[in-house]
Amino acid sequence: MQLVKYSASGNDFILYHAFTKRDRSQIARELCNRHEGIGADGLIVLLPHNEYDFVWDFYNADGSEAAMCGNGSRAAAHYAYSFGLAGKKMRFLTLAGEIEASVEDDIVESQLTPYKILQRDIEEFGREWWLIDTGVPHLVTIVDDLKHFDKDVARKLREKYNANVNYAIIHSPKKIGVRTYERGVEDETLACGTGMAACYVKAQQEGRVDKSVNLYPKSGEELAIRQEDKNLFFKGRVKKIFETFKEGIV
Numbered sequence: 098m099q100l101v102k103y104s105a106s107g108n109d110f111i112l113y114h115a116f117t118k119r120d121r122s123q124i125a126r127e128l129c130n131r132h133e134g135i136g137a138d139g140l141i142v143l144l145p146h147n148e149y150d151f152v153w154d155f156y157n158a159d160g161s162e163a164a165m166c167g168n169g170s171r172a173a174a175h176y177a178y179s180f181g182l183a184g185k186k187m188r189f190l191t192l193a194g195e196i197e198a199s200v201e202d203d204i205v206e207s208q209l210t211p212y213k214i215l216q217r218d219i220e221e222f223g224r225e226w227w228l229i230d231t232g233v234p235h236l237v238t239i240v241d242d243l244k245h246f247d248k249d250v251a252r253k254l255r256e257k258y259n260a261n262v263n264y265a266i267i268h269s270p271k272k273i274g275v276r277t278y279e280r281g282v283e284d285e286t287l288a289c290g291t292g293m294a295a296c297y298v299k300a301q302q303e304g305r306v307d308k309s310v311n312l313y314p315k316s317g318e319e320l321a322i323r324q325e326d327k328n329l330f331f332k333g334r335v336k337k338i339f340e341t342f343k344e345g346i347v
């Protein structure tokens with residue numbers, strides 16, 4: 098099987114396309130392993146669909162399936178365009194719903210699924226958190242210094258709420274910094290798209306940022322987010338790292 102490794106803002110993925118749906122959780126664990134595999138935060142398999150350009154199966158590094166991945170959606174769109182599976186503008190299906198994406202060279206914009214604020218005013222570890230679904234669930238707290246990111250606290254909250262955990266700093270009405278502990282990777286990642294989107298939603302709802310904002314994850318790679326009605330549009334660079342052939346992958 099021809100495999101492609103992508104980085105989308107530092108969130109890294111292995112992608113390939115196949116023709117039949119099957120449980121690929123074991124393949125995800127093997128390929129995403131950073132010591133004995135290629136190493137990645139997730140595996141994305143693109144499959145044909147009658148009504149959409151494609152449907153994807155998304156697996157976290159631990160083999161768990163996730164309904165959505167913001168950075169992964171941008172990598173998948175770039176992959177689909179590169180392999181002729183879709184045009185520059187495309188629609189594809191995830192477990193969270195339909196995603197629209199457009200590709201312009203290495204810049205990809207995805208329209209994420211409509212967000213839902215599941216719970217406000219959660220008090221945990223002396224902080225106020227919101228639980229927001231941007232395709233997958235995210236806890237968000239706003240801090241005055243990203244050094245407050247605490248991996249042990251994040252791990253405990255990830256278990257308790259079965260959610261990803263984000264710390265955000267609002268540098269200005271146009272600039273948010275984010276650090277994310279990701280479910281299914283069970284560690285901090287260099288970026289998480291739906292996590293950054295959830296941080297933007299909380300900051301927006303509190304009237305602290307503009308409609309269009311630049312986001313900076315741990316990798317430092319800039320992303321742009323904007324809102325039209327309840328729709329979030331998320332844009333940034335993706336990098337194709339390498340392609341390889343591996344036997345035994347179905």
Ligand SMILES: N[C@@H](CCC[C@H](N)C(=O)O)C(=O)O
Nearest residue numbers: 163166167168233289290291
């Ligand atoms: N990194 C992704 C989110 C991937 C899914 C997440 N780990 C989960 O299990 O909820 C993103 O860019 O949004």
